[in-house]
Amino acid sequence: MDQILDHRQIADEMEIFVLDAEVGAGLPLWLPNGSAIREALERYMKELEQKGGYQRVHSPHIAKAALYQRSGHLAKFGNEMFPPIELPSGEEKMYLRPMNCPHHHKIFAAKMRSYRDLPIRLAEYGQVYRFENSGALRGLSRVRSLCQNDAHIYVQPEKAFEEILKVLNLHEQVYRDLGLVDHHYRLSLHDPSQFHLYQGQKSDWRVAEDFLKKALQHLNLKFVEVAGEAAFYGPKIDVQMEMAGDREESVASLQLDICSAENFQLSYRDGAGNDVRPWVIHRAPLGSHERFVALLLEKFQGRLPLWLAPVQLAILPMPGAREEDNKRHAEHLADQARAVGARVSLDLSSGSLNKRMRFVRRFRPGFIVVVGEKECDSSEIVVRGRDSEKIISLKDWKCFFRESLAGPVQS
Ligand SMILES: [Zn+2]
Structure with missing residues (x-):
C-alpha cells in the first residue's frame, strides 16, 4: 500500500493554503486552489439547502459582550474566545464570535413568528474565531479562524422528530455524493446522575433524546450511544468519519437545543394564540471548510472527485520547432x-x-493533455485521465468536459 500522506503535505504540494507569521498562527490564507475547493463545496451545499427550504442570512463576525453573556459563551467558553476588543469612550467591549448561533437567534427574534412559518431554517457560511492554544494548532485541521457550513432550524418541539429525519437525510446525501461512506454516528446523551450540569427540564430532555435515537433507528443508521457527552443545552449527534490507520474524526455535529429559546426569549405564536418557545436544531453537515478540506485531502490523498479538483484539466504544449503553433492550439483548447x-x-x-x-x-x-504537432494537425486529442486515456474528437471537446466535471446531480 502507498504511504498515507498527512493533509499538510498534500496541501503544500497542491497549493491549498499558506500560513504567514505576520498574519498569525492558526489563520490560514486560502490560495486559489484551496478557494476553488471551498467554492465548489459551497455551491453544492447552497443548492441542496435551497432545495431543502433553507433561507440564507449574513451576520457580522463580532458582537458586544452582552450577546455572549446571554448565550452563556462567556461563562462556559470564555477561555476559548479571543480576548475582547476594547473600544474608546466607554463603549461596551466587543468579541470575535466563537459561534454563529447567537446572531441567528437575533435574526429569528427580529420579527413576530407564527407556528405556520415554522420550521424556519437560517443558513450561513459563517466565519468564527476560537483562541486555540498555539501548541494545538495543526494545518487546516486545528485553526483559530474557521468558516462553518452552519444553519439553525427553529421548530415546534412536537415537530422536531420530522425535522431531524430531514437533517439526517441531508447528511447522508452529502456523504454519499462525496463518496464518504465510511462513517457512523455518535449519539451523545446527558448524564442522569449529573443533571445539575444541564439546562432545561428533565421531561424535555427525555423527549429530545428519544427523538434523536428514534430518528437514527428509523433511518437504519449505524450509531453508538454515549452518556455524559451532550451539550449543556441539549443532546447531540456527532458524525464520525473513519480514517486510515484506524483513526476516527468528528466532522459534524447536529444538536437538538431545548434551552436557547428561553435564554434568548425566542417565541412563536401557536394556533391557540399562546407564545411558545421553539426548539433549535444546530447543524453543519460539512463542519468547517478548514477541517473538511483537510479531511477530504487525506481521505482521497489529494485525488479529489473531479467536480472538486482545483485543477481539473492541465494542458501542456510541447517544446520544439512548432512550439508557437502548439501554444496557440493549447490556448484554444483551454478557452473551450x-x-x-x-x-x-x-x-x-x-x-x-x-x-x-x-x-x-x-x-x-483530473485530466492532462499534451499538445504537439500531431494534435495540431488532427481533429482528435488524447486526454489522459487519472487511470486511463481517452481519445476525444475536437467537436466533442466541450461536451466531454461539461459532462465529466459536473457535480452530483440533485434531482
Ligand atoms: Zn449553533
Whole structure:
C-alpha cells in the first residue's frame, strides 16, 4: 500500500493554503486552489439547502459582550474566545464570535413568528474565531479562524422528530455524493446522575433524546450511544468519519437545543394564540471548510472527485520547432474547456515536457493533455485521465468536459 500522506503535505504540494507569521498562527490564507475547493463545496451545499427550504442570512463576525453573556459563551467558553476588543469612550467591549448561533437567534427574534412559518431554517457560511492554544494548532485541521457550513432550524418541539429525519437525510446525501461512506454516528446523551450540569427540564430532555435515537433507528443508521457527552443545552449527534490507520474524526455535529429559546426569549405564536418557545436544531453537515478540506485531502490523498479538483484539466504544449503553433492550439483548447466551467491550468513555460509533467502532477489534475504537432494537425486529442486515456474528437471537446466535471446531480 502507498504511504498515507498527512493533509499538510498534500496541501503544500497542491497549493491549498499558506500560513504567514505576520498574519498569525492558526489563520490560514486560502490560495486559489484551496478557494476553488471551498467554492465548489459551497455551491453544492447552497443548492441542496435551497432545495431543502433553507433561507440564507449574513451576520457580522463580532458582537458586544452582552450577546455572549446571554448565550452563556462567556461563562462556559470564555477561555476559548479571543480576548475582547476594547473600544474608546466607554463603549461596551466587543468579541470575535466563537459561534454563529447567537446572531441567528437575533435574526429569528427580529420579527413576530407564527407556528405556520415554522420550521424556519437560517443558513450561513459563517466565519468564527476560537483562541486555540498555539501548541494545538495543526494545518487546516486545528485553526483559530474557521468558516462553518452552519444553519439553525427553529421548530415546534412536537415537530422536531420530522425535522431531524430531514437533517439526517441531508447528511447522508452529502456523504454519499462525496463518496464518504465510511462513517457512523455518535449519539451523545446527558448524564442522569449529573443533571445539575444541564439546562432545561428533565421531561424535555427525555423527549429530545428519544427523538434523536428514534430518528437514527428509523433511518437504519449505524450509531453508538454515549452518556455524559451532550451539550449543556441539549443532546447531540456527532458524525464520525473513519480514517486510515484506524483513526476516527468528528466532522459534524447536529444538536437538538431545548434551552436557547428561553435564554434568548425566542417565541412563536401557536394556533391557540399562546407564545411558545421553539426548539433549535444546530447543524453543519460539512463542519468547517478548514477541517473538511483537510479531511477530504487525506481521505482521497489529494485525488479529489473531479467536480472538486482545483485543477481539473492541465494542458501542456510541447517544446520544439512548432512550439508557437502548439501554444496557440493549447490556448484554444483551454478557452473551450473554460467556457464550460472547467478549471484549467495552462503551462506556457519552456522547459522539458517531463519536468513540467512532474510539476503539474502535484496538483492531482483530473485530466492532462499534451499538445504537439500531431494534435495540431488532427481533429482528435488524447486526454489522459487519472487511470486511463481517452481519445476525444475536437467537436466533442466541450461536451466531454461539461459532462465529466459536473457535480452530483440533485434531482
Ligand atoms: Zn449553533
